[in-house]
Amino acid sequence: MAELREQIDFLDSQLVELLSQRQRYIERAAEIKAHRHEIRDEARIQDVLNKVSAAAEKAGLKVEIAQRVWRELMEGSIALEMDCYEARAK
């Protein structure tokens, strides 16, 4: 069990690294968007969910888990973009 948990912890640290890189791109997207209404793009959200669902299915990850994680991730990203936008507007 201890060895298994070490492997889980290692994967978690890699996921944190990848999510940190993703966040850098989100911050760049926030800089590019000129208007508040551009921050939440429903078509892009659906596009991401479709791509992630297909990738999850192919990789043997439960699609429902992937969709829940990405929905939450994108809500967090949108909140971050909103913070960046507000900070820039000051």
Ligand SMILES: C=C(O[C@@H]1C=C(C(=O)O)C=C[C@H]1O)C(=O)O
């Ligand atoms: C990064 C973007 O902004 C938001 C965040 C998204 C994400 O976390 O992938 C997707 C759609 C957007 O509402 C984008 O428009 O691409």
